[in-house]
Amino acid sequence: xxxxxxxxxxxxxxxxxxxxxxxxxxxxxxxxxxxxxxxxxxxxxxxxxxxxxxxxxxxxxxxxxxxxxxxxxxxxxxxxxxxxxxxxxxxxxxxxxxxxxxxxxxxxxxxxxxxxxxxxxxxxxxxxxxxxxxxxxxxxxxxxxxxxxxxxxxxxxxxxxxxxxxxxxxxxxxxxxxxxxxxxxxxxxxxxxxxxxxxxxxxxxxxxxxxxxxxxxxxxxxxxxxxxxxxxxxxxxxxxxxxxxxxxxxxxxxxxxxxxxxxxxxxxxxxxxxxxxxxxxxxxxxxxxxxxxxxxxxxxxxxxxxxxxxxxxxxxxxxxxxxxxxxxxxxxxxxxxxxxxxxxxxxxxxxxxxxxxxxxxxxxxxxxxxxxxxxxxxxxxxxxxxxxxxxxxxxxxxxxxxxxxxxxxxxxxxxxxxxxxxxxxxxxxxxxxxxxxxxxxxxxxxxxxxxxxxxxxxxxxxxxxxxxxxxxxxxxxxxxxxxxxxxxxxxxxxxxx
Ligand code: ADP
Numbered sequence: 037x038x039x040x041x042x043x044x045x046x047x048x049x050x051x052x053x054x055x056x057x058x059x060x061x062x063x064x065x066x067x068x069x070x071x072x073x074x075x076x077x078x079x080x081x082x083x084x085x086x087x088x089x090x091x092x093x094x095x096x097x098x099x100x101x102x103x104x105x106x107x108x109x110x111x112x113x114x115x116x117x118x119x120x121x122x123x124x125x126x127x128x129x130x131x132x133x134x135x136x137x138x139x140x141x142x143x144x145x146x147x148x149x150x151x152x153x154x155x156x157x158x159x160x161x162x163x164x165x166x167x168x169x170x171x172x173x174x175x176x177x178x179x180x181x182x183x184x185x186x187x188x189x190x191x192x193x194x195x196x197x198x199x200x201x202x203x204x205x206x207x208x209x210x211x212x213x214x215x216x217x218x219x220x221x222x223x224x225x226x227x228x229x230x231x232x233x234x235x236x237x238x239x240x241x242x243x244x245x246x247x248x249x250x251x252x253x254x255x256x257x258x259x260x261x262x263x264x265x266x267x268x269x270x271x272x273x274x275x276x277x278x279x280x281x282x283x284x285x286x287x288x289x290x291x292x293x294x295x296x297x298x299x300x301x302x303x304x305x306x307x308x309x310x311x312x313x314x315x316x317x318x319x320x321x322x323x324x325x326x327x328x329x330x331x332x333x334x335x336x337x338x339x340x341x342x343x344x345x346x347x348x349x350x351x352x353x354x355x356x357x358x359x360x361x362x363x364x365x366x367x368x369x370x371x372x373x374x375x376x377x378x379x380x381x382x383x384x385x386x387x388x389x390x391x392x393x394x395x396x397x398x399x400x401x402x403x404x405x406x407x408x409x410x411x412x413x414x415x416x417x418x419x420x421x422x423x424x425x426x427x428x429x430x431x432x433x434x435x436x437x438x439x440x441x442x443x444x445x446x447x448x449x450x451x452x453x454x455x456x457x458x459x460x461x462x463x464x465x466x467x468x469x470x471x472x473x474x475x476x477x478x479x480x481x482x483x484x485x486x487x488x489x490x491x492x493x494x495x496x497x498x499x500x501x502x503x504x505x506x507x508x509x510x511x512x513x514x515x516x517x518x519x520x521x522x523x524x525x526x527x528x529x530x531x532x533x
Pocket of ligand 1: 464477482483503
């Protein structure tokens, strides 16, 4: 079996399909994660918190802290209390006094060390209503506070001067993130999702691949089943270059061969049936007349005269000859059909063989006043063939020529060298063959349309009887030798084989 190119093999295709599907699935899952996980809190929520909730909360905190601005000892615990309550939104609250010094902080590990002092002017600016709420301080000012969002409220005790706050409450927020616990829960849930999704995805991918593969196998199977059910014309799809395609091609080749064999068997069987039918028919007629003659002869001397007895016996002998010949022809054909003809090729001179055949036919030809000719190329090479079989062919052709040529005619055997081969012609000046018979004369038992065949007025020798098998056998023998028996003939113009 010829292997398909590696890139077109089923193995490669299945792997590639699986990898492709996995890539598509993995990519899709990643995009889904991007959308759902990494953007859980959208900007609207963030904005709402900063601008409304945080602002309100800061305002109320500032009101509480204002009286304590000058008392870091009391503001500190309050802020830290508050800081512990801030879970979802990480925020740090710092109180600076009027001079910008760090006074208290919501976290124990406050950034007080990093920012011990804030410019009161900046704090005042930041606390004004038109300060851009989302502004970030310049990185070089407070690098520790990079990426944070700040909100500042002036702390003005009741009755105090608005223009000179007692201090400032600064809230610094990290942009919203998820609390650690929540993150872990989310991660666990996602891990579970991912595992489930991957499982489903792998199942779906392999199902798709197997569907694709089994669909093709099912089509193969349907074709084979149809063939097995008797539809010898059924073939399977075999256009693909991979293993399944190759299997399909092998199945089709096999189907072709089986169909050919069935054809051949059917043809042979019908030949055999025809042979038996024809042989039975051809045997019955001479047997019936033989029986008549034998019965007459058995009546004894009183009824049958000496002269008559001699004539009857001659007819009986002639009919027996014919039967013998018919049976011999049938045996030859059936041996050739079953491949048991046992051809024994050797090198021999065709000229000599033709001479022998003409000698054998000399008597019947003389009886019919038909002359025989032999015309050979002087440089005729030896041929490699079975001399017995080729002799049979030549004898049949010459006998036919003699049989179908009226008195005074001629039958010639010519042999010429054509390249490395020898071409043999048997030509007669006889009655010729009707164009309607011509295509059939090599068929078994074909003896021509009797109404068209010129009545054979010659002597009653073995040539006067026809079996319709001679040319069929001759053509087969020539065919087995790798050559072809052809004929040219026209009514009244003789025949050339
Ligand atoms: P048979 O000679 O026993 O009838 P063949 O197979 O040899 O059988 O020939 C088949 C038929 O072909 C003959 O019956 C005859 O009609 C025709 N035929 C063969 N050879 C010749 C020929 N040389 N001239 C005219 N007809 C021929």
